[in-house]
Amino acid sequence: ADQLTLQLKWVTQAQFAGYYVAKDKGFYDEVGLDVTIKAGGPDINPSQVIAGGGADVVVDWMPSALATREKGVPLVNIAQVFQKSGMMLTCRKDSGVATPADFPGQTLGVWFGGNEYPFLNWMNKLGYKTDGTEGGVNVLKQGFNVDPLLQKQAACISTMTYNEYWQVIEAGVSPDELITFKYEDEGVATLEDGLYTLEKNLADPAMVEKLAKFLKASMKGWEYAVANQDEAVAIVLENDETGAQTEGHQKTMMQEIAKLVGENPKGTGWLDDAAADRTVETLMSGGSDPVITKKPDGAWSHAVMEKAGAL
Amino acid sequence: MSDWMATALLVAVTLATWGVMAWLVRLDGKGLGRWLVPALFGAGLLLGWEIVCRGYGIPAVLLPAPSQIWDAFWRSLPVLMADFQQTFLKAVIAGFVLGNLLGFVTALIVDRVPFLQRGLLPLGNMVSAVPIIGVAPIMVMWFGFGWESKTAVIVFMIFFPMLVNALAGLAATDAMSRDLMRSYAAGYWQTLLKLRLPAALPFIFNALKINSTLALIGAIVAEFFGSPISGMGFRISVEVARMNVDVVWATIAVAALAGSLSYGLIALLERHLTSWHASFRATR
């Protein structure tokens, strides 16, 4: 079988259920692929891994993929698994935040590492300074967890609909104590989990063939995972080497992930050009320090997806 | 440049650097000459690095060439300076002073009270083994996002090396020197001040040197677990993800410079205070 390595953006969890299902259920075997799934982590930058030749395909978010592309690593989106963004800002009501107008003077936890662009863009739109000056917002580099909110070290923190939000809930905070601002709703959403490969791979027909097989099997995995969530969670837990994930949390995550994968008339994983354009626009209007300076050319391609559909 | 050309160039640079260095050492320069050799070594290293990056076409997002780092350094100088202030001038200095003091005082207490030596030392060994990355999130949780939590991490990290070395140092007196003090019925503090501390100085400096580098690493790593939006650790983690690897290396260079300078300062102090030690005379 052909070898192929996939680098994930984060640790083994239901966020990547589709790939684990495809591997476990033998979907990759069916198309004649031997896929190695490399788990990620907080300091693994998938783009760097692929630039160094450590993977053939990576799961990454579009803002960081485009930024990387401008840095000279020609990443190309070949599939967009998540149709919607799961990012939001979760605030405690008792901090006095009810609307974005209450942000100034408050401390907000933000994920950096490529995930800060939509946030900065949002603040830019709202006209709030983020450099700690008077009248702006106080930005913290948020760590791995939701402690800052629980400890009241921040009024708001970044959360994903499928993960951190539920951690806050699981920690004993009731939903009515919280208020959330989804990036989708604020018009600053950017595309998240997508599959990226290097441009040169698309020039090689054999490689395109392999990638098409990979996409076909992966999307089959995703559809199966969405349809059989309990089984998918069991498979994810099976693959978690740390033995730290809990079933309850992963089930909630799987439910939310299913919402993000959603329905696409052109099939699971088809990149909506309009959404991509919106992401680019959001990134380019980043105020004084935009993420990307020019419209990317050829940063996404439907070719592989089309080929997969034809298989 | 092709691969074999790069290889040939690399070999040439290595040999040339070594040759000149060996020659310089034979000249045995004093003053400025002493610094020429390490400088040359560094220059050779950087040149080799540049050749590798360019010759083998290493992508800049993996490893930028020194020239690119140099550019990034000047480009982001104001940012780097703010980071330096946040990390080094606040967290590192406070943590270094506090941690060493705490380790030293604990060593004195443990050394004084045999009960503690047997009761606390095993636990001290245990605490020392607690990895910084386990501690850092907890410290952020307890002391907040500011420099205070970084200071706490540093204290935690450098405490043990000081404790171990100070204890070894305090035990490093020979029997006759101790007997002399006994014969004067010298009190504990007098023996400490006049015999055991001087004898322990080489060990204490050993710890100070190790700690000077540990402190910087500790602060930077702790910033990975939550920080305000400045600081050297913050810069590194953020710019790696932004693929600005040249800025990352510029920050690393600043860290290396700051660390080496503090180390040098301590080494200078050591030479001054323990010039009597055999290790400074036995090089004949």
Place this chain on the structure above:
Amino acid sequence: MTSLPPREAAAERGTLMSVADTVIDVRDLGLVFETPDAPVEALKDINLQIRRGEFVTFIGPSGCGKTTLMRIIADLEQPTSGTVTVNGVSPHEARLQRAYGYIFQAAALYPWRNIQKNVELPHEIMGVSKAERAEKARRYLDLVGLKGFEKKFPFQLSGGMQQRASIARALSFDPDLLLMDEPFGALDEITRDRMNEELLRIWHETKKTVIFVTHSIDEAVLLSTRIVIMSARPGRIVEVIDSDLPAERNLETRESPVAQQLAHRIRLGLKAGHSYDEVR
């Protein structure tokens, strides 16, 4: 084998003696060093009384336990049997009272202190003022012929000079009891003669009690009021000789027939107790 000094000798030196004047009282003393292989019986059945103002010399073959005995008196070693009192109290209490000055067989200078500072060390410990201790250190360094070397560090001194520095250190703080372990072993004859003269003078003027270890029979004769001859394996006292020499002595006293005869007696005693041949 008598171990109390004759009243006459003491009287001759014009000192009135009583039981209270016993400075050192050693009874049935024994010490066995436990070592990983066989235990070493360093001292056995030692009985010895030393009175105030005496100058007692231990002499005996290398390894016979002279240093060990002195260390026990100084509370630097614990006997495994028997009792010792110093000034009527245990060696431990005596040490705490700073009853003695000890000159070690090796110089034991602290490498991080210059010579002046090394000599000042006991004064610092005993809380003497800065000016006074500097003055004392200078005076005694001068006495042992080390003027001009105050600022040097120990490694910059010859072996004999180091030893002299350590002598200056012990003499300078003027203890009533002096324990001296081969203090002049590393000195040339002339310097040694000078040091002997100085020691005699100091002893005479200050009525110190001195316990002294030497390998030189001449030195023992010149200095001592009593000579304790020891032998090795196990270390024990084989003979105690009272000196008939007058209290007033100088270097020439050594040449006198009385002194010559004394030296001869010591030599005989040493020969008798010397276990060297047994060992070979």
Place this chain on the structure above:
Amino acid sequence: MTSLPPREAAAERGTLMSVADTVIDVRDLGLVFETPDAPVEALKDINLQIRRGEFVTFIGPSGCGKTTLMRIIADLEQPTSGTVTVNGVSPHEARLQRAYGYIFQAAALYPWRNIQKNVELPHEIMGVSKAERAEKARRYLDLVGLKGFEKKFPFQLSGGMQQRASIARALSFDPDLLLMDEPFGALDEITRDRMNEELLRIWHETKKTVIFVTHSIDEAVLLSTRIVIMSARPGRIVEVIDSDLPAERNLETRESPVAQQLAHRIRLGLKAGHSYDEVR
């Protein structure tokens, strides 16, 4: 002030001497130690030739440069002026040829080796087989009276015993040239006499060249074919005395009138050169 031994003395010992027989040749030697305060002129204008088979003793006040001179010959110190040759080559080359054995003023035993292993050290370095070096170590430890202490560590030995172990170490590998810096300073008279006898015997049998430092005039008289008297500050040679004693000697030789007279001459020379008074 002559510095070559008279032919007669050499002939008497039955050795044929020629220029090639010059083992040590020191010319216009000087050494100044640079110290942070004032420089110390340790040696000045030293001229000395030593022939094969001689037994030369350095004697002089403490700090006069005896050790320093010996260290220069051993290539352990570099002179600041003048030249030295050993066996016709530089001290450095001579050291590389392992031309000499050195007994230091202090015992310099390695604390982590037991006595046996300490004595075996030079043999290990020179690649002697295990069995042979063990045998040699045992033999020489026996010679210096340390039988039974092979397995002890240095700290378990008395000062004199440590010094004897270091003597055994140097003698055991049988070098042609022996440099001995106050080797017997820490020994009692009887042990010292034995050691002197052994040294005389070894020197006589093996025709070694010996350079010897002592503070004992008697010892110098008994052992030497030539006595070099030094004085301090700066260290220089004030007199070189050739011994008229026969090559065949024993402890009684010291009592002979010739020896007594020699001792007297040395004492005078030392007094003349002694700078002690100048310093005080």
Place this chain on the structure above:
Amino acid sequence: MKQGPAGWMVNKLLPVATVVAIIVLLWYVLAVALNWAQVSERLAKESDNPPVSAIVAGTWEMERPVLPAPHQIAAEFSKTVFETRVTAKRSLVYHAGVTASATLLGFALGAVLGIVLAIGIVHLKVLDRSLMPWIIASQTVPILAIAPMIIVVLGNVGLTGLVPKSIISMYLCFFPVAIGMVKGLRSPDPMQLDLMRSYNASAAQILWKLRLPASVPFLFASLKVAVAISLTGAIVGELPTGASAGLGARLLSGSYYGQTVQIWSALFMAAFLGMVLVYSIGGIERLTLGARGQAAGAR
């Protein structure tokens, strides 16, 4: 020094037990203090004036405490250590084993590298002059910053699992060994060196017979520090590959999911592992020093 079992109890166990008891006590107090705010707030929602005793009890029973109470950690510890198959992924022993193997490999590599560098530095002036400043500089490079790069680069050449982690360990722990050994190798006093010179001993002989034995006390002090650092290095190495096995991954996922109890039990496991390692070095030290009879001083 021989002592019976009773002596061992009094001399070793009793002091440790006392100190542990005091710490546990303080810990409970601290847990109350740190968890108070959250518990009292939660209880205030249920009843107007919650009794203090209920709050205190609550601070020791939280699901996600700021500081878990000792018995909570103990329960988690016993669950993951004793009640789980050691080969299972939920067993802490399994993760400790993974980390320990990386630590030991890294420590061995680092100790050897440190000693070799120190030997080079002491013998070759060129190295002394040129290398030392750069060895120091190397340690000021924050390892966590380059750890992912190392892992990525080594991953590309096919090295995964134990080796990359060990290399990070090695990078961290060679330093104290090198520094300590340079000092130790230079610690013989001049006369001891002169003796060797007088034998015209070769550099190798001086090294083996003088410098190395003399450096032993320095070596062990350094090794103890190094093995602790090596453990940290291995755990740091497990961070970027957050999803793999090992205590580092355990800490990370615990931290990520706010499982304080899990973090603390992993921390305790790491600490325990570290203690075992440091004590093993101490044991070896006592054996070597004992054999050299250096336990006591010189006369």
